[in-house]
Amino acid sequence: MDIEQASPFIQLRRQLHQIPEPGFNEHKTQQLILEYLDTLPKDRLYIRTWKTGVLAKIPGNRPQKCIGYRADMDGLPIREQTSCPFPSIHDGYMHACGHDMHMAIALGILTHFVHHRIDDDLVFIFQPAEEGPGGALPMLRSNALREWKPDVIFALHVAPEYPVGTIAIRPGLLFANTSELFIDLYGTGGHAARPHLANDMVIACTQLVQQLQTIVSRNIDPLDATILTIGKMEAGTKQNIIADHARIEGTIRTTSKKSMELIQTRIESLLKGIEAGFNCKTAIDWGCSYCQVYNDAKWTKSFTDFITHQTPYQLIECRESMAGEDFGYFLNEIPGFMFWLGVDTPYGLHHPQLDPSEEAIPVAISSMAKYIAQMGTRKKS
Numbered sequence: 001m002d003i004e005q006a007s008p009f010i011q012l013r014r015q016l017h018q019i020p021e022p023g024f025n026e027h028k029t030q031q032l033i034l035e036y037l038d039t040l041p042k043d044r045l046y047i048r049t050w051k052t053g054v055l056a057k058i059p060g061n062r063p064q065k066c067i068g069y070r071a072d073m074d075g076l077p078i079r080e081q082t083s084c085p086f087p088s089i090h091d092g093y094m095h096a097c098g099h100d101m102h103m104a105i106a107l108g109i110l111t112h113f114v115h116h117r118i119d120d121d122l123v124f125i126f127q128p129a130e131e132g133p134g135g136a137l138p139m140l141r142s143n144a145l146r147e148w149k150p151d152v153i154f155a156l157h158v159a160p161e162y163p164v165g166t167i168a169i170r171p172g173l174l175f176a177n178t179s180e181l182f183i184d185l186y187g188t189g190g191h192a193a194r195p196h197l198a199n200d201m202v203i204a205c206t207q208l209v210q211q212l213q214t215i216v217s218r219n220i221d222p223l224d225a226t227i228l229t230i231g232k233m234e235a236g237t238k239q240n241i242i243a244d245h246a247r248i249e250g251t252i253r254t255t256s257k258k259s260m261e262l263i264q265t266r267i268e269s270l271l272k273g274i275e276a277g278f279n280c281k282t283a284i285d286w287g288c289s290y291c292q293v294y295n296d297a298k299w300t301k302s303f304t305d306f307i308t309h310q311t312p313y314q315l316i317e318c319r320e321s322m323a324g325e326d327f328g329y330f331l332n333e334i335p336g337f338m339f340w341l342g343v344d345t346p347y348g349l350h351h352p353q354l355d356p357s358e359e360a361i362p363v364a365i366s367s368m369a370k371y372i373a374q375m376g377t378r379k380k381s
C-alpha cells in the first residue's frame with residue numbers, strides 16, 4: 001500500500017487527532033468510528049459497542065479460528081504544542097501516545113478485509129481508557145467481547161525513536177507490570193510558631209519519599225529492572241501554617257510480578273513505620289495496575305519471519321520497555337503479540353510535540369493485512 005492508497009486512513013487519523021478524549025469519555029471518537037464503519041458494506045460486518053469502545057466482526061468463509069486486532073482510543077491531558085495543521089480542538093487534551101494512529105491503522109486493516117474476505121473470522125477491538133483507568137480488563141470480561149473472544153490477538157504501538165519502515169519486537173516481556181500509587185498522610189496542623197503543638201505532614205511526607213527510594217536500591221534484586229517514581233507531592237496551604245495533610249502520587253514498574261508484590265508489601269511496612277514514628281495516619285490507594293505485555297514466542301517468530309522474508313521493512317529486536325500497556329490483559333488470556341511501529345519523531349510518547357510520521361500508516365496496514373491474510377487463509381485441499 002502506498003501513501004495515496006492510505007489517504008482515507010490518513011484523513012481519518014487527522015479527524016481523530018482533533019478530538020482526543022479521556023478514558024471512558026471517547027464519545028466523539030466512538031461516533032466517528034461508527035460513522036466510518038457505516039460507509040462499509042453491511043453484509044460483511046457486524047458491529048457492537050461496549051461503553052465507549054467498538055467491536056467489529058468480519059465473518060470468515062470457513063472459519064477455524066478468530067483473529068483479533070486491538071487499537072486503543074483515548075487521549076491524554078496534555079496541551080498540544082505541535083505545528084501540525086490539524087491540531088486538537090479539545091483544549092488541554094492531545095493524542096500524545098499515538099492512539100489516533102493506532103485507530104486509523106486498525107480501520108485500514110479492517111477495510112481491507114471487508115473487501116478481501118479470508119477463511120477465519122476477524123474481530124477488531126477499539127478499546128477505551130488505555131491511559132487509565134484501563135479498559136482492557138473490563139472489556140475482556142464484558143459479554144460483548146466474551147462472545148467474540150479471539151483465539152489469537154495482535155496490536156501495535158507507535159515508536160517515535162525508530163524510522164518509518166521499521167518494526168521492533170521481542171518475544172517474551174515487551175511492557176512492564178505497572179501500578180499507580182496514591183498515598184495520603186494525615187496529621188495535626190497548627191501555627192508555624194508553635195510546632196510542638198502540631199504534627200507536621202511535610203516532614204513525615206519527605207521522610208517517606210526518602211524511605212520509598214530505598215526499596216528499589218535495597219530490597220529488589222538489581223538484575224530485576226524496577227522503578228518507583230513519585231511524580232507529584234502536595235502538602236500544606238500557606239508558608240506559616242504547619243500542614244495537617246500531605247499527598248504523594250507515583251507509579252511502580254517491574255519486570256516481574258514477584259517484584260511488584262514485594263514493593264507493595266514493603267510500602268505497606270514503611271507506612272506503618274511512618275505512622276508510628278510521626279504519630280499520624282496514612283491511606284494508600286494502588287489506583288490502576290496493568291499486567292505485563294508478554295509476547296507469545298511462537299506467534300512472535302511467525303511474525304518476525306514474515307517481516308524478514310516477505311516485506312521490505314526493517315526488523316529490530318528491541319529491549320523491554322518500562323512503560324505499561326493494558327493490552328497485557330489480552331495477552332494474559334489470548335496468545336499473540338504487540339510490536340513497535342517506527343514513526344520517526346524527535347519527541348517521545350506523552351510529549352506535547354509528538355508528531356508521528358503518517359508515512360507509517362501504509363507500512364502498518366500493508367504488513368498487518370498481508371500477515372493476517374496468510375495466517376487466516378488455508379490452502380485449498
Ligand SMILES: CC(=O)N[C@@H](CCC[C@H](N)C(=O)O)C(=O)O
Pocket residue numbers: 097130131132178179180250251252288290322323324325349350
Ligand atoms: C504506553 C504508555 O505510556 N503507557 C502508560 C500507561 C499508564 C499506566 C498507569 N497510569 C501508571 O502510571 O502506572 C505509561 O505511563 O507507561
